[in-house]
Amino acid sequence: MAILEVKNLGINFGGLRAVDNFEISIKEDELVGLIGPNGAGKTTIFNLLTGVYFPTDGTIELSNTDIRGRKPHQIVHLGSSRTFQNIRLFKNMTVMENIKVAYHNRMSYGIFGSVFKTKRYRAEESVANEVAISLMDVFELTSFKDEQAKNLPYGKQRKLEIARALATDPKILLLDEPAAGMNPQETEELMNTIKLLRQRFGISILLIEHDMKLVMGICERIVVLDYGRIIATGTPAEIRSNPEVIKAYLGE
Amino acid sequence: MTAFNQTLIKLLTNKKVVHYTFITLIFIVLFTMIKSGTIDRYISNLLIMVLIMIIMSTSLNIATGFMGQLVLGHAGFMAIGAYTAALIAILLQPYIESTLLLFIVSALAAMIMAGFAGVLVGAPALRLRGDYLGIMTLGFGEIIRVVITNLSDITNGAQGLYGVPRIMTFPIAFWTTVIVVALIFLFMNSRHGRAILSIRDDEIASESVGINITKYKMIGFIVASMFAGIGGAMFAFKEGFLAPSSFGFMKSVEIFVIVVLGGMGSLSGSIIAAIVLVFLPEVLRSVNDYRYLIYSSLLVIIMLYRPQGLMGTKELDLTQTKSKAIQFWKNLKLLPGKIKLLPSKIKALFLKWVASIRKLLKLNQKGSDC
Numbered sequence: 001m002a003i004l005e006v007k008n009l010g011i012n013f014g015g016l017r018a019v020d021n022f023e024i025s026i027k028e029d030e031l032v033g034l035i036g037p038n039g040a041g042k043t044t045i046f047n048l049l050t051g052v053y054f055p056t057d058g059t060i061e062l063s064n065t066d067i068r069g070r071k072p073h074q075i076v077h078l079g080s081s082r083t084f085q086n087i088r089l090f091k092n093m094t095v096m097e098n099i100k101v102a103y104h105n106r107m108s109y110g111i112f113g114s115v116f117k118t119k120r121y122r123a124e125e126s127v128a129n130e131v132a133i134s135l136m137d138v139f140e141l142t143s144f145k146d147e148q149a150k151n152l153p154y155g156k157q158r159k160l161e162i163a164r165a166l167a168t169d170p171k172i173l174l175l176d177e178p179a180a181g182m183n184p185q186e187t188e189e190l191m192n193t194i195k196l197l198r199q200r201f202g203i204s205i206l207l208i209e210h211d212m213k214l215v216m217g218i219c220e221r222i223v224v225l226d227y228g229r230i231i232a233t234g235t236p237a238e239i240r241s242n243p244e245v246i247k248a249y250l251g252e
Numbered sequence: 253m254t255a256f257n258q259t260l261i262k263l264l265t266n267k268k269v270v271h272y273t274f275i276t277l278i279f280i281v282l283f284t285m286i287k288s289g290t291i292d293r294y295i296s297n298l299l300i301m302v303l304i305m306i307i308m309s310t311s312l313n314i315a316t317g318f319m320g321q322l323v324l325g326h327a328g329f330m331a332i333g334a335y336t337a338a339l340i341a342i343l344l345q346p347y348i349e350s351t352l353l354l355f356i357v358s359a360l361a362a363m364i365m366a367g368f369a370g371v372l373v374g375a376p377a378l379r380l381r382g383d384y385l386g387i388m389t390l391g392f393g394e395i396i397r398v399v400i401t402n403l404s405d406i407t408n409g410a411q412g413l414y415g416v417p418r419i420m421t422f423p424i425a426f427w428t429t430v431i432v433v434a435l436i437f438l439f440m441n442s443r444h445g446r447a448i449l450s451i452r453d454d455e456i457a458s459e460s461v462g463i464n465i466t467k468y469k470m471i472g473f474i475v476a477s478m479f480a481g482i483g484g485a486m487f488a489f490k491e492g493f494l495a496p497s498s499f500g501f502m503k504s505v506e507i508f509v510i511v512v513l514g515g516m517g518s519l520s521g522s523i524i525a526a527i528v529l530v531f532l533p534e535v536l537r538s539v540n541d542y543r544y545l546i547y548s549s550l551l552v553i554i555m556l557y558r559p560q561g562l563m564g565t566k567e568l569d570l571t572q573t574k575s576k577a578i579q580f581w582k583n584l585k586l587l588p589g590k591i592k593l594l595p596s597k598i599k600a601l602f603l604k605w606v607a608s609i610r611k612l613l614k615l616n617q618k619g620s621d622c
Contacts, residue, residue, distance in 0.1 A: 055527070071464070073459050073465070076460055082460055083461070084311065084457070091453055091454070092449075099447070100443075101444060101446045101449075101450045102461035102462070104443050114438060114439055114442030115435055115442075124443075125442075125443075167461070200420060200544070
């Protein structure tokens with residue numbers, strides 16, 4: 001069963017057709033890479049999938065529900081979560097709080113519950129704490145628990161952003177250039193983390209990345225985009241030898 | 253004996269116990285001083301004013317400090333609360349004997365009316381950001397004042413509303429303030445509070461983790477205006493007389509200054525700043541004309557050296573006071589040494605300045621040569 005089913009997706013910015021006839025189907029547990037030269041429309045597609053932009057045409061189905069026209073927070077509710085190309089953390093909040101904010105939708109106590117510290121409040125808060133602690137464990141952030149997010153080193157900030165995205169309990173995770181600005185060693189570490197989180201959480205991932213070693217190393221399927229159109233799809237090996245991809249993106 | 257010591261240590265490190273005891277102690281001390289006449293009427297009135305400003309600034313702190321939305325019309329909500337409470341109290345006075353009950357009923361009504369005004373203003377205003385929101389809320393504050401002035405049938409217009417029962421006693425004011433601040437504190441430490449905090453840091457990220465930012469902006473704004481309504485009710489019952497001019501733009505600024513000075517996002521900061529800024533002009537009364545000169549230069553100095561406000565975003569934690577006090581004492585001991593160094597530092601700075609000017613002049617000469 002497909003988690004994410006996109007058909008005939010397109011968007012116009014004035015006279016510019018930024019994305020045209022984009023199609024993708026991501027199954028459970030699948031890791032798909034989205035690559036292409038700068039300005040090909042990769043991030044635009046992410047913004048379409050997360051409800052930041054409204055598509056001009058086409059359909060987007062997230063676990064069989066049409067999500068066109070829904071607000072970003074509603075789409076998160078339906079099981080999709082994302083990270084950003086330029087890290088967007090809650091800089092003045094601690095690492096722990098950053099993760100707990102994302103756990104928001106999985107709690108249900110109301111304003112009066114928080115004021116009177118009801119049983120439900122205490123139970124849900126303690127579950128939230130446990131989830132946050134276990135996520136910090138997975139991403140090796142435990143020692144930074146009470147540190148403000150802005151004080152973390154770059155690689156840890158990337159990790160925290162992924163941890164935060166996972167706290168919303170997504171079925172599919174959209175990672176926008178997670179390795180941007182990382183050195184080879186950090187990229188290696190990130191690759192291991194992504195592998196680990198697939199094992200542990202069993203979620204589908206759609207990944208935008210320019211680091212070919214990472215993309216070719218972990219993706220099962222790759223979609224190549226150029227000028228808003230898909231020019232190739234296939235396994236890493238197929239993509240590497242596709243003449244059109246070489247011409248448009250990889251270089252000879 | 254050791255068992256006793258252990259329980260004592262346990263109690264002294266328990267945040268709840270320490271803080272509630274501290275508050276009760278303050279209350280007992282102040283209350284006995286007022287009852288015995290050590291504190292005269294003038295000062296006890298000032299104390300109530302401090303408490304009102306604490307409510308006003310902590311409530312504004314929700315919208316401006318925690319949520320990061322510039323709100324410059326907080327006195328408008330205070331005015332709505334004050335007039336609602338006053339009118340209802342005048343109406344109900346013959347029927348309700350107990351002043352406490354009268355206060356509770358009218359304060360609740362004030363809260364509801366101010367909250368309702370919060371909905372009306374918030375819905376359109378919160379679509380705007382930053383300065384634009386500031387201007388709009390400022391405009392709203394003025395509208396409220398003008399409307400109250402012109403509704404002379406109900407509010408007696410610019411002449412002011414007389415005959416409001418002066419039922420504001422120190423204990424009522426004190427415990428109302430404690431309850432309001434505690435409510436705000438508990439609210440900010442819940443998932444709702446965290447959602448509001450995340451809006452301040454990054455709206456887009458906040459939406460991308462599933463927070464309905466429109467809803468939470470409204471909630472934050474409404475909660476802030478509701479508590480401002482209570483502050484207004486207390487003000488009405490303290491003064492016994494209401495005029496629209498008491499809720500002008502300067503009142504909003506006064507509240508805003510307290511929030512900024514205390515630290516945007518720190519409730520204890522707002523409390524400390526409210527105490528300081530209400531008492532300061534009174535303490536400075538002796539120097540007469542220079543009063544506001546000192547007051548405003550103090551603000552400038554604090555903003556220069558502590559732009560994040562007195563407390564930043566941190567909260568005062570009494571269980572940590574001992575180690576903090578020791579730290580402070582150590583720093584204090586170092587102070588004379590630092591002061592000795594000061595002249596040489598100033599000299600170095602001055603020399604640096606002169607050198608940079610010389611460099612600039614030389615560059616200019618070269619420029620004219622060409």
